[in-house]
Amino acid sequence: MPVSYKTRVLSQQRRLVPNLLRSILQALEDARRPMRDSELISVLGINYRRNDPEFQRQVRINLRDGVAYGILKRQKNYFSLRTRRLGELMATLAPPSTSSHHR
Secondary structure (H helix, E strand, O other): OOOOOOOOOOOOOOOOOOOHHHHHHHHHHHHOOOEEHHHHHHHHHHHHOOOOHHHHHHHHHHHHHHHHOOOEEEEOOEEEEOHHHHHHHHHHHOOOOOOOOOO
16 A cells, blocks of 8 residues: 655745845844844844744844854843954855955
8 A cells, every 4th residue: 555645835935034144243233232132033124024933033043043153142132243253254244246355
């Protein structure tokens, strides 16, 4: 007897948010102060014109990854930049066309 598998289809294709980590770093740099995850979601939601649960999930994942990679620092529920690595990071995350320019 053949085995059949049910495939799960998402009702709407999930869209990854392009350059999200870079946008998080930029938002924190522009604010010049630590920000809560909810504040970052709000600010980034305006820029990307998204505020759906999937977008919020991706922002939170990027924040968690940023802390794990040593890019961001988390104190309670506030995120801030680790400033000594910022220049190095922004150069790494820069689009290819601008990565050849050094400060």
